[in-house]
Amino acid sequence: MSEPLARAPRNAWILLLLISVASFTVAEYLGERHVAIAIIMLIAGIKAGIVLFRFMDLGEAPRGIRVYFLLWTAVCSGVPIGLWWLASA
Amino acid sequence: MPPSPRPEAHPAGNPRRRTRTPAIWIFLALDCASFGLFFQVFMVERLDQAALFDASARQLDARLGFANACILITSSWLVAWATRTGMAGRVAEARRLLWTALAVGALFGVVKIWEYAEKISEGITVAANDFFVFYFALTGLHLLHYLAGMVLLAILATGPARAGDAAENLARYKVWLTGGGLYWHMVDLLWIFIFSLLYLVGA
Amino acid sequence: MNPYRYLKALAWSGPVLLVGTILCWGVLGQNIPPYSTALEAEALAALVREQALSIRIGMVLQMPLSVFYFVWGVVISKVMQTLERDNDVLSTLQLWGAGFTTLVLVIPCAAWLTVAYRPDIMEPRMLQMFHDFGWFFFDVAYSLTTMQFLAIGICFLSDEREEPLVAGWVCWFVMFVGVSFALLSLMPLVYDGPFSRAGLLNYWVEFTLFFLMMLVFSIALFKAINKLEAERHAAQSSA
Numbered sequence: 001m002s003e004p005l006a007r008a009p010r011n012a013w014i015l016l017l018l019i020s021v022a023s024f025t026v027a028e029y030l031g032e033r034h035v036a037i038a039i040i041m042l043i044a045g046i047k048a049g050i051v052l053f054r055f056m057d058l059g060e061a062p063r064g065i066r067v068y069f070l071l072w073t074a075v076c077s078g079v080p081i082g083l084w085w086l087a088s089a
Numbered sequence: 090m091p092p093s094p095r096p097e098a099h100p101a102g103n104p105r106r107r108t109r110t111p112a113i114w115i116f117l118a119l120d121c122a123s124f125g126l127f128f129q130v131f132m133v134e135r136l137d138q139a140a141l142f143d144a145s146a147r148q149l150d151a152r153l154g155f156a157n158a159c160i161l162i163t164s165s166w167l168v169a170w171a172t173r174t175g176m177a178g179r180v181a182e183a184r185r186l187l188w189t190a191l192a193v194g195a196l197f198g199v200v201k202i203w204e205y206a207e208k209i210s211e212g213i214t215v216a217a218n219d220f221f222v223f224y225f226a227l228t229g230l231h232l233l234h235y236l237a238g239m240v241l242l243a244i245l246a247t248g249p250a251r252a253g254d255a256a257e258n259l260a261r262y263k264v265w266l267t268g269g270g271l272y273w274h275m276v277d278l279l280w281i282f283i284f285s286l287l288y289l290v291g292a
Numbered sequence: 293m294n295p296y297r298y299l300k301a302l303a304w305s306g307p308v309l310l311v312g313t314i315l316c317w318g319v320l321g322q323n324i325p326p327y328s329t330a331l332e333a334e335a336l337a338a339l340v341r342e343q344a345l346s347i348r349i350g351m352v353l354q355m356p357l358s359v360f361y362f363v364w365g366v367v368i369s370k371v372m373q374t375l376e377r378d379n380d381v382l383s384t385l386q387l388w389g390a391g392f393t394t395l396v397l398v399i400p401c402a403a404w405l406t407v408a409y410r411p412d413i414m415e416p417r418m419l420q421m422f423h424d425f426g427w428f429f430f431d432v433a434y435s436l437t438t439m440q441f442l443a444i445g446i447c448f449l450s451d452e453r454e455e456p457l458v459a460g461w462v463c464w465f466v467m468f469v470g471v472s473f474a475l476l477s478l479m480p481l482v483y484d485g486p487f488s489r490a491g492l493l494n495y496w497v498e499f500t501l502f503f504l505m506m507l508v509f510s511i512a513l514f515k516a517i518n519k520l521e522a523e524r525h526a527a528q529s530s531a
Contacts, residue, residue, distance in 0.1 A: 112459075115461040115465060116467060123472060134486070230474065
């Protein structure tokens with residue numbers, strides 16, 4: 001294992017906590033629900049991306065696995081936005 | 090059974106084997122796929138009863154979900170840190186971090202039990218309505234994953250086996266550390282979406 | 293002396309059971325697709341009366357066929373034993389898991405057979421009760437199979453070969469399928485929707501996974517036996 005990996009991904013952790021607060025605030029206080037839902041789910045996707053790349057080192061995994069998890073993240077955060085809008089239409 | 094010709098025992102010590110991508114990624118991919126499917130099924134079921142789902146979601150305490158998100162993120166970070174120190178060979182330090190991650194992770198269980206107890210005392214069970222079927226199914230399945238992860242962390246925190254060849258034990262420990270760490274991050278990853286979908290979207 | 297005699301021939305019990313179960317239990321037994329859990333007793337009775345002969349034939353064939361699951365399990369245990377060093381606890385758990393799962397493939401069929409035997413004169417609620425009983429035994433006793441699948445996965449993952457007998461991804465897949473059965477616990481709590489026994493998750497996803505596991509592991513088992521035989525030949529010719 002190369003030495004840089006031994007560093008703890010502390011900044012990723014702080015970033016995760018900060019954007020968690022952001023999405024919680026948006027959910028509780030943003031009146032325009034259409035926008036709020038999109039922001040909540042996009043933030044969830046970004047958080048997942050940070051966990052995947054900074055904690056799980058997805059960048060070093062084989063291409064197939066990398067693509068799969070990127071798609072998974074996109075589907076899990078994107079499709080619910082569409083389904084929510086559809087339900088409120 | 091008669092002995093089969095046994096290949097030379099270089100399990101985790103076999104460098105070619107060790108640098109291979111952990112096969113646990115397959116398990117993680119499948120597990121994430123099934124949760125991903127649950128999320129979409131949840132949203133599809135919501136289509137016809139959005140008002141009911143939103144009213145039910147408001148009965149959840151988003152602060153508890155939020156607290157648990159922060160707990161898992163922190164625990165996950167500690168495990169990422171432990172994995173990196175462990176892979177660099179600093180096992181004692183890695184074990185301390187793992188114990189800390191375990192202690193932080195235990196808070197998730199406390200919050201979860203509290204939350205379930207509160208819901209049940211309010212008369213809300215899995216039979217309440219379709220939203221709560223999903224609520225208990227998703228959080229319950231996640232809880233099972235969490236419990237398995239806690240057991241894994243506890244095993245990892247006790248460190249490599251002491252008996253036998255130290256170098257081989259360390260190599261084996263590193264394999265387990267990588268796999269166990271990846272699993273624990275997935276527990277965090279899934280909660281990010283469960284928290285957003287159940288607690289925040291309907292809030 | 294050939295320690296692997298009969299193994300490959302017996303390993304065919306897996307694919308045979310897979311195809312047979314889809315045909316007998318599934319198609320003839322009217323379980324693909326299954327009757328909705330939400331059906332009223334009268335409606336269910338009417339459907340069963342209509343298909344009684346087909347269900348009877350399906351279940352009569354499925355019950356004896358199910359023994360192949362146990363045969364398959366014995367072959368898996370024999371292959372697992374070649375990897376076991378200190379004790380044989382994993383292959384034993386696997387064997388018992390396979391044996392009990394065989395009963396899960398037999399006893400519910402007796403319940404469904406009962407239902408299809410005299411549906412004309414059977415009280416619809418009684419019919420529904422036996423039909424439900426069959427499904428609960430079939431689905432909620434999953435831990436017997438989970439135990440088997442976990443033992444398989446853990447054992448083959450401990451293989452120290454450069455090219456293991458069973459690939460790592462197969463082991464993890466098998467264990468995933470075993471663990472995913474936990475979802476079936478929700479089945480008795482709901483009457484409709486994706487978690488019901490005829491629903492998207494607890495029927496379509498879980499059963500697809502089980503059949504897929506049998507397919508994937510059947511292939512893996514043949515490969516493992518071939519590898520063992522090749523290693524034996526190599527050892528003999530070099531001796």
